[in-house]
Amino acid sequence: MDPVRIIEIKKSVFADNDADAAALRRELKDKGVYLLNLMSSPGSGKTTTLIRLISLLKPSVRIAVMEADIDGNVDAVKIREATGVPSIQLHTGGMCHLDAEMTRQGLDNVDLAGADLVVLENVGNLVCPAEFDTGAVRNAMILSVPEGDDKPLKYPLMFSVCDAVLINKMDVLPYFDFDLGKCREYIRLRNPKAQVFPICAKTGEGLDAFARWLLEEIRDWKKQ
Amino acid sequence: MDPVRIIEIKKSVFADNDADAAALRRELKDKGVYLLNLMSSPGSGKTTTLIRLISLLKPSVRIAVMEADIDGNVDAVKIREATGVPSIQLHTGGMCHLDAEMTRQGLDNVDLAGADLVVLENVGNLVCPAEFDTGAVRNAMILSVPEGDDKPLKYPLMFSVCDAVLINKMDVLPYFDFDLGKCREYIRLRNPKAQVFPICAKTGEGLDAFARWLLEEIRDWKKQ
Numbered sequence: 041m042d043p044v045r046i047i048e049i050k051k052s053v054f055a056d057n058d059a060d061a062a063a064l065r066r067e068l069k070d071k072g073v074y075l076l077n078l079m080s081s082p083g084s085g086k087t088t089t090l091i092r093l094i095s096l097l098k099p100s101v102r103i104a105v106m107e108a109d110i111d112g113n114v115d116a117v118k119i120r121e122a123t124g125v126p127s128i129q130l131h132t133g134g135m136c137h138l139d140a141e142m143t144r145q146g147l148d149n150v151d152l153a154g155a156d157l158v159v160l161e162n163v164g165n166l167v168c169p170a171e172f173d174t175g176a177v178r179n180a181m182i183l184s185v186p187e188g189d190d191k192p193l194k195y196p197l198m199f200s201v202c203d204a205v206l207i208n209k210m211d212v213l214p215y216f217d218f219d220l221g222k223c224r225e226y227i228r229l230r231n232p233k234a235q236v237f238p239i240c241a242k243t244g245e246g247l248d249a250f251a252r253w254l255l256e257e258i259r260d261w262k263k264q
Numbered sequence: 265m266d267p268v269r270i271i272e273i274k275k276s277v278f279a280d281n282d283a284d285a286a287a288l289r290r291e292l293k294d295k296g297v298y299l300l301n302l303m304s305s306p307g308s309g310k311t312t313t314l315i316r317l318i319s320l321l322k323p324s325v326r327i328a329v330m331e332a333d334i335d336g337n338v339d340a341v342k343i344r345e346a347t348g349v350p351s352i353q354l355h356t357g358g359m360c361h362l363d364a365e366m367t368r369q370g371l372d373n374v375d376l377a378g379a380d381l382v383v384l385e386n387v388g389n390l391v392c393p394a395e396f397d398t399g400a401v402r403n404a405m406i407l408s409v410p411e412g413d414d415k416p417l418k419y420p421l422m423f424s425v426c427d428a429v430l431i432n433k434m435d436v437l438p439y440f441d442f443d444l445g446k447c448r449e450y451i452r453l454r455n456p457k458a459q460v461f462p463i464c465a466k467t468g469e470g471l472d473a474f475a476r477w478l479l480e481e482i483r484d485w486k487k488q
Contacts, residue, residue: 081305081306081307081388081411082305082390082411082412082415082418082419083305083408083410083411083412083415109418110391110418110419110420110421111417111418111419111420112417112418114414114417114418134391134395134421136360136389136391136392163391164305164390164391164418164419165360165389165390165391165392166306166388166389167334167358167360167387167388167389167392168360168389168391168392171358184307184410185410186307186408186409186410186411186433186436187305187306187307187410188306188307190338191306191307193335193336193338194306194333194334194335194336194338194388195306195334195388196334196335197334197358209410211439212410212436212439212440215435215436215439216436
């Protein structure tokens with residue numbers, strides 16, 4: 041197997057990221073590629089979730105993954121070894137987020153003709169990635185139980201830009217003061233339309249509901 | 265009790281943050297105020313740790329706290345109610361970090377004549393806060409067990425700028441794949457001099473060792 045490719049992302053020069061993101065979204069639509077932007081705090085379980093998700097989606101769609109990180113290539117290697125889907129690593133060189141132009145630099149290294157769905161695993165951070173439209177059709181995020189049910193109150197923008205919130209590590213709920221009802225309520229405050237999916241990436245529990253939601257989203261988007 | 269003060273922090277205009285941070289550090293030295301910059305991911309337990317720490321330090325030093333957050337004032341209220349020490353809330357208005365000038369804006373609202381130690385609880389983020397010297401004498405960070413032992417590999421800068429790493433939520437170690445030995449090794453890779461303190465903020469376990477370290481640091485710094 042070839043080594044996983046590592047793409048060094050350069051700083052963006054575009055002044056108007058929103059316009060650039062809209063343009064990228066149109067280009068991807070023309071190519072029939074659905075881009076999902078997956079965000080979370082460090083250590084919430086993005087990669088494990090993604091591996092589970094891919095195994096559920098693989099029979100229905102062709103998938104490619106872009107793993108964005110400050111450093112390292114562990115995640116891209118893990119994804120490819122566990123799922124067999126094409127996976128590249130994006131190095132942000134210390135930058136805390138990806139904008140549309142940086143996402144485009146990554147996509148230039150993906151075989152888009154062979155993909156229906158590209159998942160961008162954004163940099164682990166609840167602040168900066170929320171501020172930049174990547175050109176994705178949908179934003180999803182993972183909040184894990186140990187992080188606490190109050191995070192929607194403290195990181196309002198992240199929760200307000202996400203169409204789906206996965207609540208991960210439900211298996212350790214008994215050991216933490218995490219109130220799922222309260223958390224749902226706080227998420228609703230930020231974004232009444234957000235879909236909430238309690239999951240356990242380690243066992244795969246709950247991920248089938250999210251996979252169904254995403255496949256339906258992709259189907260609807262194709263019809264538009 | 266008066267309501268907790270909320271300070272809206274303005275964007276910095278200084279081009280050279282390193283020089284500004286060095287100047288702030290000198291000013292604070294002249295005033296005999298030791299500034300500790302506490303960083304971590306969202307939900308690692310910064311506020312709970314701080315409450316425990318303050319109760320251990322209170323007999324020895326006069327403490328004030330600045331809680332930096334994107335939004336809300338929950339943490340500053342919690343700290344003041346639990347410990348009785350002066351605590352103010354800094355709102356960054358969406359900004360993902362504090363630099364020296366922003367820290368100074370906060371300090372302008374602290375009674376420095378009545379404090380030996382000011383703790384700055386930085387914005388929950390493992391990326392951006394590491395890039396900016398706040399003018400603190402020491403940087404400390406909290407990594408919690410559920411986040412994973414590989415974080416020093418993925419967020420190298422944060423671990424390399426921290427003099428002390430607190431490993432929190434040790435009580436849930438049995439439920440997670442977290443190897444403390446490996447984690448120590450990864451931290452050492454980034455910063456051979458970093459002190460590592462396994463703790464459980466919920467029970468207070470292990471925090472006495474960190475409190476001792478910090479008091480010794482303050483004593484040494486006063487002699488310089």
